[in-house]
Amino acid sequence: MFRNGVEPWHIFIMVAVLVLLFGSKKLPEMARGLGKSMRILKAETKAMREDDAPAAEGTATSQASEAARPAVEPTNVTKAADPKSTTTA
Template identity: 40%
Template sequence: MNTLTIMALSWQHLLIVAVILLILFGGKKIPEMMRGLGSGIKEFKDAVKEEDKKPSEDTKNNSNSAQ
């Protein structure tokens, strides 16, 4: 059996999950959760970009001090 086929979700599965989430959290709470999730993802991406810039700046400073 193909693992990807087993793990694939059809539109019916997604609809059932959406209905369950709507029942559990209500219509007003879901947009707030999505905003929080979006801001969390944005902060994570910013932190990753900042961390990527940091080593290159450190190596430039180290090479300039050594000379």
């Protein structure tokens, strides 16, 4: 049934309809916008893959980076005396 779903004459008719609907001035602008969005999508997916790659290498890298960080010493926080709880003699 859909053996040859999209034939060359189908594409020609689709292009003709697009030109009639949007005009010849809008189509290059739309193509530029589509190209820019595709480049952004490609760059973002590449960045996501690079972010996931170090996590997949194992915990040895994360342990080495944690050893390089200086240890943070905990601080003691003292609570101020509540003025209502003090009694006057």
